[in-house]
Amino acid sequence: xxxxxxxxxxFAAATAAVAKGAKTQALKPNFMAEYLASTLGFxxxxxxxxxxxLSHLKSPQKPDSIVSFFKSHGFDESQIKKLxxxxxxxxxFDLHKNLTPKFQAFKDLGFSDGDIVDFIIFNPGVLNLSLKxxxxxxxxxWRDFLGSxxxxxxxxxxxxxxxxxSLTKVVIPNLAFLRKCGIPDKRIAMVVCKTPRFILQNPExxxxxxxxxxxxxxxxxxxxxxxxxxxxxxAGKAKFYAKLEMMKSxxxxxxxxxxxxxxxxxxxxxxxxxxxxxxxxxxxEVGCKxxxxxxHPDLLMYSLEKRLVPRYKVMQILISKGxxxxxxxxxxxxxxxxxxMEKMVLQYMDKAPELRExxxxxxxxxxxxx
Numbered sequence: 001x002x003x004x005x006x007x008x009x010x011f012a013a014a015t016a017a018v019a020k021g022a023k024t025q026a027l028k029p030n031f032m033a034e035y036l037a038s039t040l041g042f043x044x045x046x047x048x049x050x051x052x053x054l055s056h057l058k059s060p061q062k063p064d065s066i067v068s069f070f071k072s073h074g075f076d077e078s079q080i081k082k083l084x085x086x087x088x089x090x091x092x093f094d095l096h097k098n099l100t101p102k103f104q105a106f107k108d109l110g111f112s113d114g115d116i117v118d119f120i121i122f123n124p125g126v127l128n129l130s131l132k133x134x135x136x137x138x139x140x141x142w143r144d145f146l147g148s149x150x151x152x153x154x155x156x157x158x159x160x161x162x163x164x165x166s167l168t169k170v171v172i173p174n175l176a177f178l179r180k181c182g183i184p185d186k187r188i189a190m191v192v193c194k195t196p197r198f199i200l201q202n203p204e205x206x207x208x209x210x211x212x213x214x215x216x217x218x219x220x221x222x223x224x225x226x227x228x229x230x231x232x233x234x235a236g237k238a239k240f241y242a243k244l245e246m247m248k249s250x251x252x253x254x255x256x257x258x259x260x261x262x263x264x265x266x267x268x269x270x271x272x273x274x275x276x277x278x279x280x281x282x283x284x285e286v287g288c289k290x291x292x293x294x295x296h297p298d299l300l301m302y303s304l305e306k307r308l309v310p311r312y313k314v315m316q317i318l319i320s321k322g323x324x325x326x327x328x329x330x331x332x333x334x335x336x337x338x339x340x341m342e343k344m345v346l347q348y349m350d351k352a353p354e355l356r357e358x359x360x361x362x363x364x365x366x367x368x369x370x
Contacts, residue, residue, distance in 0.1 A: 019145075020111040035060055039067060050088040062157065063091040069099055074113040079121055086124050102131050109139055117218060119156055123163050146189050155196050163228075167202045173203045181210060181220045181269050191230055192367040198233050209233055216258040218265070224292055228265040235268045243268050243275065251290045260297035267300040278304050286312060286329060296330040314344055317355060323348050 032051035036042040039060075042050060057063065070080045086089060093099055106116045120127065124276050129135040142162060143152045156162060165171060178188055209232040214220070218228045232240060244257045252260075261268065267275065278300050282288040293299060302308050311332055318324040323343075334341070345355050 014116060032057055032063075034158055034359045035063060036084070039063070040077060040084060042085075043083065046085065049244060050085060053088050054091060057092070062093075064303075065095050066091050067161070069095055073103060074117045079117065082121070083124055087128070090127065098127070102135065104126065105131060105139075105176060106137055109143065110253060111153070115149075115153050119153065126163050129163070135163075142222060145175075145185065146193065151189075152191055155193055159253060160193055162196055170201075170203060171199055174201070174206050176201050177203065177210070178226075179226065183220075183226050187226055191226055195230060195234070198230055201233060206233075208237065212237060213265075218262050224262070224265060228261065231261075231265040231268055239272075240268055246272050246276060247279075250283065252294065254295050256290075256294045260294050260300075263295075264297040266302060267297050270300070274304070275300055278308065281308060288329060299330060299333060302333055311340060311344075314340075317352055318344065318348060319351075321348075321350060321352050 013221065021185065024100050030051075032054040033044070033047040035049055036248040037044065037055065054063075066082060070083070071077075075083070096147065103116060111119065126135055129138075137272075139152070142155070143149050146152050146155065175185075179185070188199070204212075206229075212232055213228045216228070218225050235243070244254065247257050247260075248254075279293070281304060282293055282299060285289065299308070312329075315327060315332060332344070335343075349355055
């Protein structure tokens with residue numbers, strides 16, 4: 001009896017060992033790839049790529065806890081898939097050490113679940129930041145500077161690098177420099193809300209932009225100084241000087257260009273092609289003098305197709321009908337759409353029915369590109 005019993009025990013042990021080995025073997029090469037495909041909808045190619053740093057996982061316990069955590073905080077499967085595609089190792093997170101404290105910190109700062117979802121989707125790298133030494137100080141700094149958590153959320157939803165750009169090496173030096181130029185924090189915050197990357201630029205680049213704006217003669221204490229800096233930042237030095245050379249081809253001097261820049265700096269942000277087309281229209285078709293455009297460079301910021309051309313054609317119709325005499329082109333162009341429609345279109349519709357046909361044809365005068 002003993003030999004048989006021993007034989008049975010040996011057979012059972014061997015069978016268990018084979019089963020365990022087969023299970024281990026099944027888990028090793030394809031376990032996480034299959035998990036990603038079945039749980040988050042990864043394609044075979046996506047799953048194979050994302051599963052490589054997860055090959056050490058032997059069970060779905062930890063990935064399941066991470067996926068469940070994200071779902072419980074409002075992330076849908078497509079969003080979770082996107083996050084894991086970017087950082088597959090997040091499925092190895094220690095839930096209570098890595099995620100729970102950070103999500104609680106977001107809530108303590110006043111973020112709703114929806115805010116947190118948007119914040120992380122647009123700034124996924126924040127989950128890799130140390131909570132106490134980096135993430136919280138950065139969040140508090142930007143919230144306090146921008147004035148509210150609402151403003152902070154508006155900015156971070158744009159997917160910029162505000163959360164990962166060094167405060168000490170970039171942001172704080174830039175703020176100090178702008179303050180030295182006489183620009184108050186409130187106005188800087190307003191620009192940051194519109195164009196966050198402006199404050200994230202290299203401090204040397206910002207200093208170069210200030211030198212260039214100084215060269216044009218925009219006073220540092222002027223309300224336009226910050227917008228001039230923003231325009232130079234958006235256009236870049238190379239495009240600034242390229243625009244200068246292009247305007248010289250229309251008879252402008254450097255002094256003319258600098259004068260126009262002082263009055264409406266944002267016009268340099270538009271492409272050379274767009275500005276060239278507007279200049280040709282203003283000088284050749286409308287008959288504006290070069291000096292007139294220099295004095296009124298805001299004309300170069302209006303849409304050619306949606307405002308300049310349609311309104312000019314309306315005025316030509318009215319003059320041809322004897323319904324209007326002379327008019328100041330810039331005044332007509334800068335009027336609100338409501339005013340223009342009431343005073344230049346609807347008022348003369350009975351005497352000039354072609355105006356109705358013109359506007360029904362898509363001559364929308366509403367948009368200003370600025």
